[in-house]
Amino acid sequence: xxxxxxxxxxxxxxxxxxxxxxxxxxxxxxxxxxxxxxxxxxxxxxxxxxxxxxxxxxxxxxxxxxxxxxxxxxxxxxxxxxxxxxxxxxxxxxxxxxxxxxxxxxxxxxxxxxxxxxxxxxxxxxxxxxxxxxxxxxxxxxxxxxxxxxxxxxxxxxxxxxxxxxxxxxxxxxxxxxxxxxxxxxxxxxxxxxxxxxxxxxxxxxxxxxxxxxxxxxxxxxxxxxxxxxxxxxxxxxxxxxxxxxxxxxxxxxxxxxxxxxxxxxxxxxxxxxxxxxxxxxxxxxxxxxxxxxxxxxxxxxxxxxxxxxxxxxxxxxxxxxxxxxxxxxxxxxxxxxxxxxxxxxxxxxxxxxxxxxxxxxxxxxxxxxxxxxxxxxxxxxxxxxxxxxxxxxxxxxxxxxx
Amino acid sequence: xxxxxxxxxxxxxxxxxxxxxxxxxxxxxxxxxxxxxxxxxxxxxxxxxxxxxxxxxxxxxxxxxxxxxxxxxxxxxxxxxxxxxxxxxxxxxxxxxxxxxxxxxxxxxxxxxxxxxxxxxxxxxxxxxxxxxxxxxxxxxxxxxxxxxxxxxxxxxxxxxxxxxxxxxxxxxxxxxxxxxxxxxxxxxxxxxxxxxxxxxxxxxxxxxxxxxxxxxxxxxxxxxxxxxxxxxxxxxxxxxxxxxxxxxxxxxxxxxxxxxxxxxxxxxxxxxxxxxxxxxxxxxxxxxxxxxxxxxxxxxxxxxxxxxxxxxxxxxxxxxxxxxxxxxxxxxxxxxxxxxxxxxxxxxxxxxxxxxxxxxxxxxxxxxxxxxxxxxxxxxxxxxxxxxxxxxxxxxxxxxxx
Numbered sequence: 068x069x070x071x072x073x074x075x076x077x078x079x080x081x082x083x084x085x086x087x088x089x090x091x092x093x094x095x096x097x098x099x100x101x102x103x104x105x106x107x108x109x110x111x112x113x114x115x116x117x118x119x120x121x122x123x124x125x126x127x128x129x130x131x132x133x134x135x136x137x138x139x140x141x142x143x144x145x146x147x148x149x150x151x152x153x154x155x156x157x158x159x160x161x162x163x164x165x166x167x168x169x170x171x172x173x174x175x176x177x178x179x180x181x182x183x184x185x186x187x188x189x190x191x192x193x194x195x196x197x198x199x200x201x202x203x204x205x206x207x208x209x210x211x212x213x214x215x216x217x218x219x220x221x222x223x224x225x226x227x228x229x230x231x232x233x234x235x236x237x238x239x240x241x242x243x244x245x246x247x248x249x250x251x252x253x254x255x256x257x258x259x260x261x262x263x264x265x266x267x268x269x270x271x272x273x274x275x276x277x278x279x280x281x282x283x284x285x286x287x288x289x290x291x292x293x294x295x296x297x298x299x300x301x302x303x304x305x306x307x308x309x310x311x312x313x314x315x316x317x318x319x320x321x322x323x324x325x326x327x328x329x330x331x332x333x334x335x336x337x338x339x340x341x342x343x344x345x346x347x348x349x350x351x352x353x354x355x356x357x358x359x360x361x362x363x364x365x366x367x368x369x370x371x372x373x374x375x376x377x378x379x380x381x382x383x384x385x386x387x388x389x390x391x392x393x394x395x396x397x398x399x400x401x402x403x404x405x406x407x408x409x410x411x412x413x414x415x416x417x418x419x420x421x422x423x424x425x426x427x428x429x430x431x432x433x434x435x436x437x438x439x440x441x442x443x444x445x446x447x448x449x450x451x452x453x454x455x456x457x458x459x460x461x462x463x464x465x466x467x468x469x470x
Numbered sequence: 471x472x473x474x475x476x477x478x479x480x481x482x483x484x485x486x487x488x489x490x491x492x493x494x495x496x497x498x499x500x501x502x503x504x505x506x507x508x509x510x511x512x513x514x515x516x517x518x519x520x521x522x523x524x525x526x527x528x529x530x531x532x533x534x535x536x537x538x539x540x541x542x543x544x545x546x547x548x549x550x551x552x553x554x555x556x557x558x559x560x561x562x563x564x565x566x567x568x569x570x571x572x573x574x575x576x577x578x579x580x581x582x583x584x585x586x587x588x589x590x591x592x593x594x595x596x597x598x599x600x601x602x603x604x605x606x607x608x609x610x611x612x613x614x615x616x617x618x619x620x621x622x623x624x625x626x627x628x629x630x631x632x633x634x635x636x637x638x639x640x641x642x643x644x645x646x647x648x649x650x651x652x653x654x655x656x657x658x659x660x661x662x663x664x665x666x667x668x669x670x671x672x673x674x675x676x677x678x679x680x681x682x683x684x685x686x687x688x689x690x691x692x693x694x695x696x697x698x699x700x701x702x703x704x705x706x707x708x709x710x711x712x713x714x715x716x717x718x719x720x721x722x723x724x725x726x727x728x729x730x731x732x733x734x735x736x737x738x739x740x741x742x743x744x745x746x747x748x749x750x751x752x753x754x755x756x757x758x759x760x761x762x763x764x765x766x767x768x769x770x771x772x773x774x775x776x777x778x779x780x781x782x783x784x785x786x787x788x789x790x791x792x793x794x795x796x797x798x799x800x801x802x803x804x805x806x807x808x809x810x811x812x813x814x815x816x817x818x819x820x821x822x823x824x825x826x827x828x829x830x831x832x833x834x835x836x837x838x839x840x841x842x843x844x845x846x847x848x849x850x851x852x853x854x855x856x857x858x859x860x861x862x863x864x865x866x867x868x869x870x871x872x873x
Contacts, residue, residue, distance in 0.1 A: 082859060115851065136859040221805050276778060277536030277813055283839050374678060383854070410680055416849045417838060425843030431834040435820060436686050440490065443821045451786070455487060456539040460628050464531050 071098050073170035074397060075159060076169065077149050078332075079105035079133055080113060081383045082365030085221070086388035091141050093394050098401060102143045102168075104161065107134055110359045111197040113176070114383050117235055120192075120200040120324070121242030122208065130197055149175065152338040154358060168395050171233070173347075174386070177366035180328035186304040187230070191325035194235055203324060210321040211250040211261070222292070224321035225261035228308055230301055231327025233274070234265030234418060237284060239326060240265050241420035244291035264294045264318060266309060268327075273299055273379070273418070280426045287420050301327075329381070330365045343369040346381075351408040352396050353389060364389040370409060373410035379411040388412065475572035477800060478562060480533050480552050481735075482508035482536055483516060484786045485674040485768030486577035490795035494544050496797050501804060505546045505571075507564065511536055514600040516622070519784050520638055521771045523595075523603040523727070524540040524645030525611065526825065533600055552578065555741040555762060573763045573800055574737070577792075580746060580784070581767035583731035589707040590633070596730035597638055606727060610729070613724040614664070615654040627724035631711055633704055634730025635670030636677070637821060642729060643668050644823035645695035665699045667721060669712060671730075672699035674700055676821070682827045690823050698840040704730075706739075732784070743831070750782075756792060765799070767792040773812060791815065836853050 069326045074090060076083050094101070111119075112132040118124035133144060144220075147161040152171065179195050180189035192203045207227060211338070214220050218388045226241055229236050243263045251258045265288075273281045280417060285295055303310040308319040330345030340347045346369035347355050353368065357363045365386035370379045379385050380433060391410040399406050417427030433444055445466040453463045477493060479486050494724075496665040497504070514533040521527035536547060548565040553576065562569045584590035584596050595606045610630060617623050628647055632639050646666045654661045654783045668675070668691075675698060676684045688698055706713040711722040735747030743750045743758060749772035751756050756771065758764045768789035774781045783786050802809050818831030838846055848869040855864045 081854075082591055088858060112851070112854070128869075131859065131863065131867060133853075136863060179551075191740070251490060276813070280839075300482045326509075372507060376776065377778055377780060385856070386855075408681070415836075417843050417850060418849045419844055421844075424840055425847050426837075426839045427846070429836050429838060429846060431836070433832050433834070434680075434829070435832065437827055440820050440830055441498055441822055441824075441826055442821045443830070443832060444828050447820060451484075451515070451790070452534075454790075455491060456534065460534065460539060464534060466531075 068260055071097065072401065073100045073102060074099050074170045074172065074176065075104065075165065075166060075168035076172040077104050077152075077159065078166070078173070078175040078365075079103060079107075079110045079279050080174055080176045080386065081394075082390050083172065083342070083385040084110050084133075085170050085387050086174065086364065086393050087137055087142055087428070089390060089394040090350075090397065091138065091166065093398050094401070097139060097330075099128040099170075099397075100143070101141065102145060102166065103133070103137060104147060104149060104159065105133060105168070106146070108146050109177065109197070110136075116197070116200045117239035117344050118192055118242055119197065119233055120203040120239060121246045123242045123246050125203050126197075126204070127350045140283050145442070149334055150337075151334055152340065152361075154361070157360070168360075170362070170400065171366060172362045172393060172397075173355075173367055173431050174364040174389075175332035175334055177329040177381070178332055180330040181325060182328055184301055184304060184325075185300075188339075190304045190306050191323045193229065194239060194324065194326050203322070205245075207322050208250065210258060211254045213335075214260075215254060217220055217281075221319070222260045223262075223308070223319035226318075226320035227261075227322045228318060228320035228324065229265045230304070230309065232265050232269070232272030232295070232297065233326065236265060236267070236326035237272055237288070238419050239241075239294050240288055240295075241418075241424070245294050245421040246289060249342040255258070259293070262294060264296065264320065266296045266311060266318070268300045269297070269394065275416070275417070276427070280428070283426045284418065287424050287426075292422075319434065319444055330367065335363075335367055352406040353393055353409050354406075362393045364393055370411070372411065373377055377447050382416070384414060384416075385411055419444075474500065475804060476505060476570065477502050477575065478505045478507065478569060478571035479561065479575040479577065480507050480555075481576070481578040481768075482506060482510075483577055483579045483768055483789065485789040485792050485796075486575065487513050487539070488790050489575050489577065489767065489796050490545055491817075492797040492802065496512075496801050497562045497804070499544060503546070504544065504676055505548060505569065507548045507552060508536060508541060508548060509551050510600070510664045511549050512600070513539075519597050519600070519603045520642035522600065522635055523597055523606040524649045525607040525807070526645045528651050529604050529607070541827060543815065547816070550729060552737055553740075554737055555764075557741065557764070558599055560763070571763075573765070573803065575765045575767060575796060575800075576758075576770055577767040577789070578735035578737055580732040580769055581748075582728065583733040584728060585731055585860075587704055587707060588752075590704075590728050591790065593707045593709050594633065594726045595643060597727065597729050601671065601817075602872045606725070610622060610649075614657045615777055616801070618657060624722070624818055625726075626665075626722035628659065628763065629711075629721075629723035630664075630666050630724035630725045631727065632666070632668045633707070633712065633728040634728070635672070635675030635698070637667050637731065637819075638669060639670070639729035640675055640691070641822055642727065643691055643696050643698075644827070646703075647691060647696050648824040650695075661695070665697060665723075667696065667699065667723065668676070669699045669702050669704055669714060669721070671703045672700070679830070681819070683831070685827045687823055690827050690829075694824075708735065713778075730771065736769055738766075750823070755797075755809040756812050757809075763803070763859060765796045768795055773814070775814065785819070787817060788814055845870050 109130040115129040139175045150160040179193040301309045345361040348369045396406045415429035419425045512533040518532040553563040582596040705713045750766040751772045799809045818832035822828045852868045
C-alpha cells in the first residue's frame with residue numbers, strides 16, 4: 068500500500084480518549100492517520116455522572132472539551148453520530164458521512180439495560196450520559212421548587228427512587244443523602260418529607276464488595292436517612308413509582324432513576340457482530356473474532372480472563388488498560404510484529420458515599436524478581452513458623468540462609 | 471448434653487495445625503475437648519518439600535515435632551492413620567482404634583493425581599510427603615555416586631526428569647539447578663553430563679502467573695542449565711523415562727519425578743462424601759453439605775468464590791485462612807451463634823527459583839473507610855485527569871473539594 072494507514076477511533080470515553088492520546092504519542096504522522104469520531108465535542112467522565120445527576124458537582128467539572136487534550140493538528144476529530152460499521156467494506160456509516168478505515172477501534176460505551184422490566188424505559192431516568200444526568204438534576208430540583216407552590220402536592224413527589232444497588236446506584240444514593248438536605252433547606256421543606264429509597268433485587272447491595280465494606284456502606288447511607296431495600300424485586304415501573312414484591316406494593320416517588328443494568332452499545336448488534344450479553348467477545352488481543360483490523364474496547368468488549376474462565380470487570384480502570392494493549396497491538400500490526408495478550412491488573416475499587424465518606428479496597432500488587440523475591444519467599448516461610456510456634460520455633464527452624 | 475463436646479481434627483498439615491493451635495486459644499478446657507489425629511509425630515511444611523526432595527535444605531528443617539507447638543496437656547494427640555469417617559455413627563475409624571466426635575475437622579491434605587498417564591504411578595516419584603521427598607533426595611544422590619563406579623553407565627542415569635511445570639515442578643527445578651552442580655563437583659562428574667528437564671503439556675509453565683513473571687522464571691532456569699519443554703504431552707512413563715509428543719519420543723532419565731497434579735485425600739471418597747475433582751464442595755461456612763458438624767479444610771476442600779463463580783486456589787495461604795474461619799464457626803456452634811462465611815484474602819504468591827532467585831507478586835489489599843476512602847476516590851479521579859491532560863487539566867477540572 069502506497070498511502071499511510073488510517074486508524075479510526077469511535078467514541079471518546081475512557082477507552083477511546085486514552086487510545087487516541089496514546090496513538091498520538093506512539094505513531095508519527097508519517098506512519099498513520101488518526102481519526103476520532105464522537106457525538107459531542109466533549110468527553111465526560113462516566114464515573115462522575117452520579118454526581119452530575121445528584122447536582123453535587125459543577126456539571127462542567129465532569130466534562131472536558133476534546134480539543135483541550137487531543138491535538139486537532141495530529142488527529143482529525145469528527146463530531147457525528149455512528150450509525151453502523153460496514154465490516155465488509157471497511158467503512159463506518161455516520162449520520163452525515165461515511166468514513167473508510169484500515170484499523171478500527173470501537174469504544175462506544177454502554178447503554179442502559181432494563182432487563183425488560185415493564186414501564187422502566189418509559190418512566191425512569193437513566194444514569195447514561197451527560198445529557199441524561201443533568202436532566203435528572205433539574206428534574207429533582209424542580210420537584211423541590213414546586214412543592215410549596217402546589218397546594219395539593221403529595222409528599223411522595225419529593226421522594227427519589229433509585230432502582231439497582233450496584234456501584235452506580237449506591238454512589239448516586241451517597242450523593243443524594245448530601246444533596247436532599249440542601250434542597251430541603253433551600254426550599255423550606257421539612258427534611259422528613261423527602262425520602263431516598265434504593266431498591267435492589269439481590270439479597271445484598273454491592274455484590275462485588277466484601278461483607279465488611281457492604282455493612283459499612285449500608286450503615287453510612289441509612290444513618291443519613293436513605294432507605295435500602297434489599298431482596299426486593301421490581302415488577303413494574305409506572306409514572307407513579309415502582310411496583311415491588313409478591314404483594315405488588317407501590318412505592319411512590321416524584322423522581323425515578325434506574326441504575327440496575329448496562330449492556331454494550333446497540334451499534335454492535337446493528338453492525339452484525341456476534342455478542343455475549345450485548346458485548347463483543349473479543350480475542351485475547353482485544354480484536355473482534357474474524358476481523359484482524361477491528362479492536363473493541365471498554366464497555367463494548369466482553370474480555371475473558373482465560374485463567375479464571377470469567378470476564379474481567381467492565382470498569383473505567385479496565386477500559387484504560389484496554390487502550391494500552393490496543394495501541395501496542397496497532398503498532399505491532401503496522402510493523403508486522405506479534406500481538407500481545409491483554410491482562411487486567413486490578414488496582415482495587417473504591418466507592419464514594421457522598422463527598423466525605425466512602426469505602427473500598429486498594430490493591431497494591433508489586434512484582435518481585437530475583438533476590439528480593441527469594442528473600443520475600445523466606446519471609447513468608449518464616450512468618451508461618453512464627454504464627455505456629457512463636458519466636459522459639461522461628462529461631463529453631465527459620466530460613467535464615469545466606470544469599 | 472451433660473459432657474463437654476469433643477472436637478476431632480484429622481491431619482496435622484497447615485490447616486490442621488493452625489486449627490488445633492487456634493482452638494487451644496479460643497476454647498477453655500471446660501468448653502471442649504480437643505483431639506488431633508496424625509499419621510506421624512511430626513508436622514512437615516508442604517511448601518518446602520521440593521527443597522527436601524532436591525536436598526538443598528537440611529531435611530529436619532522442614533518438619534516440626536507436633537508436641538513442640540501443641541500442648542499435649544490441652545490437646546489429646548493420637549498418632550494413627552485414618553481409615554475412614556463413619557458419618558452416620560459420628561465416628562472416625564483409625565487403624566488401631568475408633569474415635570467418636572461431636573465436631574469433626576477434616577484436613578488430610580492432598581494426594582498426587584497422575585490423570586491416568588500410563589506407568590506414572592509405577593515409575594515416577596511424587597513430591598507428596600516427607601518420606602517420599604527424602605527418598606527422591608537419596609535416589610538422586612545415589613545416581614551421581616554410582617556413575618563413575620559403573621563402567622557401562624549411561625549419562626542419562628544422571629538426568630532428572632520433572633513432569634509438570636506448575637508451582638511445585640518449577641520450584642523443584644529451581645532447587646535442582648543449584649544442587650546438580652554441587653553433586654557433579656562432589657562426585658567428579660562433568661556438569662554437562664547431568665540434564666534437568668521439565669516437561670509441561672500446557673503452552674506455558676506457571677499458568678497462574680503473568681507473562682512477565684513467567685518469562686523471568688523460564689529465563690532464570692534456562693540460564694542455569696535447565697531444559698524447559700512446554701506444550702509437550704507425556705504419553706507414558708516407563709522405567710527409562712517419559713514417552714512424549716506425537717512422535718512418541720523417549721526422554722531417558724535416571725530420576726523421574728511427577729509434580730503435575732493433585733487431588734483431595736482418598737479417604738474423602740471412602741467416607742462417602744460427594745466430591746468435585748476429588749474434593750468436598752463445602753458450604754460457604756466450610757462445612758460439608760448435609761453435615762452440620764463436619765468441617766473440611768485445606769486441600770480436601772473445594773471452596774467456591776461465589777462472587778466470581780470459581781474455586782479459591784488450593785494453597786497453604788488459603789488453608790491457614792480456612793483454619794481461622796473454622797475455629798470461629800466451631801465457637802459459634804458451641805455458643806449457638808450464627809456462622810460466618812469464608813472469604814479468601816489473597817496476599818499474592820511468590821515462587822522460589824533456588825536459594826538466591828525467585829519471582830512473584832505480593833498483593834497488599836488495604837480496606838479503606840470514611841474520609842480516607844473518599845480522599846482516595848478523588849485521587850483516582852484526579853489521576854485520570856493527569857494521565858489524560860497533564861497538570862493543566864488537573865488544575866482545571868480536578869476534584870479538590872474540601873472535606
